[in-house]
Amino acid sequence: MKNKKPLWVMALSLFSATMLFLHEPFASQKEEAVAKAVAEYLVAGRAVIAKNQALINDASKGDKGFTPAVYEAQVFEELSRKGVDMKAQSAGDPVGKALIAVHESAMEAVADAQPQINEAGKGFKGFIPAVYGARTGDKFYKKSGIRLKQTSIKFRGDYNRPDEFEETVLKKFESGWEKGKPYSEATTAGGRKVVRHMLPIYIAKPCLTCHGDPAGELDIAGRPKEGYKEGDLRGAISVTVPIR
Ligand code: HEC
Secondary structure (H helix, E strand, O other): OOOOOOHHHHHHHHHHHHHHHHHHHHHHHHHHHHHHHHHHHHHHHHHHHHHOHHHHOOOOOOOOOOOHHHHHHHHHHHHHOOOOOHHHOOOOOHHHHHHHHHHHHHHHHHHHOHHHHOOOOOOOOOOOHHHHHHHHHHHHHHHHOOEEEEEOOOOOOHHHOOOHHHHHHHHHHHOOOOOOOOEEEEEEEOOEEEEEEEEEEEOOHHHHHHHOOOOOOEOOOOOEOOOOOOOOEEEEEEEEEEOO
């Protein structure tokens, strides 16, 4: 007897191979879109905190008026300049759902920080973009299962330490990488299929008070400045989205 598979078996295996082939890129494209949106949200939120840093650190004021509602208006404005309309997001699609959840997390982080922000007679209060980012990331992970963090080769906070993957990508960003271009890869983490996404972040004017010149001088947080110049690569936002 000839070892020939019936036609329907061949057709079926061809069909499943095609489905597998088609399915994989589509699946990771959706997760990649989610990761991209979440990273961009965090950059916008961090910029809002940086722009309000002088107000937050104003020792002469008690109530700063930097409420979640004020934060919301400013972050929506910041995002709309990047073409993201937060008011149009729907929980019915994965990107909208993630954006709504990350925004809720950030709103909670700003709400939780109110006593800290409104403390009178105190200058530096420790509510800075990095702290905002870490608290938002923790809350967002609990809501979504998506990991969101900021990281840097020159990390100050141990919780921002890059893992092996992040270190490799940060080094890519440092050597001739197109400015602002993110990096995405479908890979595994902790035995799960994930999309990992990194968005490089750069030093802007408001960052210089703490991260600028002269290197080694203590910033208002009492930490040595790195001596960065405006436009220098500071690190990245890193997002890990499980593929379901
Ligand atoms: C008020 C001072 C201050 C300002 C302003 C500030 N940072 Fe930071 N930044 C810090 C401190 C302090 C840490 C370390 C946080 C910790 O240890 O918890 C940090 C941490 C970071 C990290 C995480 C990596 C690390 O070193 O742990 C990144 C990325 C970062 N800052 C980028 C920026 C950018 C970009 C801006 C401007 C948008 C900015 N920072 C503005 C003080 C500041």
